[in-house]
Amino acid sequence: MNSENSSRLQRLAMRYGEAWNNHDLAAIMSMHAENTTYHLHGFGEPYRGWQAVRDSFAEQLASYQALTFEIRSLHCGEAHAVFESLITGTTVAGSFVSFEAIDLLTIHNDLILTKDSYVVLRRQATGKATE
Numbered sequence: 312m313n314s315e316n317s318s319r320l321q322r323l324a325m326r327y328g329e330a331w332n333n334h335d336l337a338a339i340m341s342m343h344a345e346n347t348t349y350h351l352h353g354f355g356e357p358y359r360g361w362q363a364v365r366d367s368f369a370e371q372l373a374s375y376q377a378l379t380f381e382i383r384s385l386h387c388g389e390a391h392a393v394f395e396s397l398i399t400g401t402t403v404a405g406s407f408v409s410f411e412a413i414d415l416l417t418i419h420n421d422l423i424l425t426k427d428s429y430v431v432l433r434r435q436a437t438g439k440a441t442e
Contacts, residue, residue: 320387392437409433
């Protein structure tokens with residue numbers, strides 16, 4: 312992979328992370344292709360198509376009063392980016408949550424074609440670590 316392509320993918324990935332931190336659904340979706348797919352592994356079937364993915368993201372963002380994504384690492388390949396993140400937030404019910412996450416983005420024509428997410432709950436509403 313050439314350094315120009317790597318830099319382009321890193322910039323896209325960082326803008327994507329910033330959009331999530333800003334809870335900016337329009338900015339998030341502006342980086343997704345029309346035929347995008349989102350799969351939160353372990354939580355049902357993939358969402359297929361721009362509108363279905365948008366609706367899923369909107370529902371997720373609406374579930375939290377506050378949600379912050381701390382990117383721990385970012386790796387880019389020819390047509391993909393992999394994030395390792397710590398996600399913390401407060402649900403609309405006021406409960407604290409903390410997740411470790413890995414997101415794999417496949418990118419085509421500078422748009423996200425697929426987003427595969429894998430999450431592990433670190434802390435639940437009580438604030439105690441889960442086993």
